[in-house]
Amino acid sequence: MQSLTNHFLVAMPSLQEPFFKHAVAYICEHNDEGAMGLVINQPIDVTVGELLDKIDIDNDKSQQAAGRQVFAGGPVKTDRGFVLHTPKPGYASSQSLSSEIMITTSKDVLASLTTEDAPEQFIITLGYAGWSEGQLEQELLENSWLIMEADPEVIFNTPINERWHKALELMGIDANKLSLEAGHA
Numbered sequence: 001m002q003s004l005t006n007h008f009l010v011a012m013p014s015l016q017e018p019f020f021k022h023a024v025a026y027i028c029e030h031n032d033e034g035a036m037g038l039v040i041n042q043p044i045d046v047t048v049g050e051l052l053d054k055i056d057i058d059n060d061k062s063q064q065a066a067g068r069q070v071f072a073g074g075p076v077k078t079d080r081g082f083v084l085h086t087p088k089p090g091y092a093s094s095q096s097l098s099s100e101i102m103i104t105t106s107k108d109v110l111a112s113l114t115t116e117d118a119p120e121q122f123i124i125t126l127g128y129a130g131w132s133e134g135q136l137e138q139e140l141l142e143n144s145w146l147i148m149e150a151d152p153e154v155i156f157n158t159p160i161n162e163r164w165h166k167a168l169e170l171m172g173i174d175a176n177k178l179s180l181e182a183g184h185a
Helices: 048-054 107-112 135-141 152-157 160-170
Strands: 007-011 024-031 034-039 043-047 069-072 076-085 102-104 122-132 145-149
Touching: 007 160, 024 160, 034 069, 034 135, 043 048, 048 069, 048 122, 076 107, 122 135, 122 152, 135 145, 145 160, 152 160
Parallel strands: 069 122
Antiparallel strands: 007 024, 007 145, 024 034, 034 122, 043 069, 076 102, 076 122
């Protein structure tokens, strides 16, 4: 199977596991050993400013970014933070995932998020979704997920509660016409 890095996994309605119900997961890495992704549409009751306070990073609460929601990126290592952001010169600790999306876990990037040095757009997740070798491929065979190339507009500019519907819409799918039943022709 080709790598699904820089793709979205869009949960099918039949995927009823509470964490992944109507989830949109951005795949950061996918290879023969498994996959790692971040769910981009499951907000938690923590703002960027509150998170930075909890990890003792000074931040400017007057900045709009301080009030942004933090996301539950997945059920694995929920104490670990990830920042998906648009490219920014000088962010040596960030890894490029595409020409429009970078990822980092660096504290110096976190410290910049409520300053003028922040990337133009970003989201923070706590935790990640992980799939062991062959697990994601099996879930795809079970029709748990739809796959599409990632679109930064969905991550950074689509309201949180509309991301699942927007991803489906970009694939030409009407969410109201999706069945809860999965099958093979």
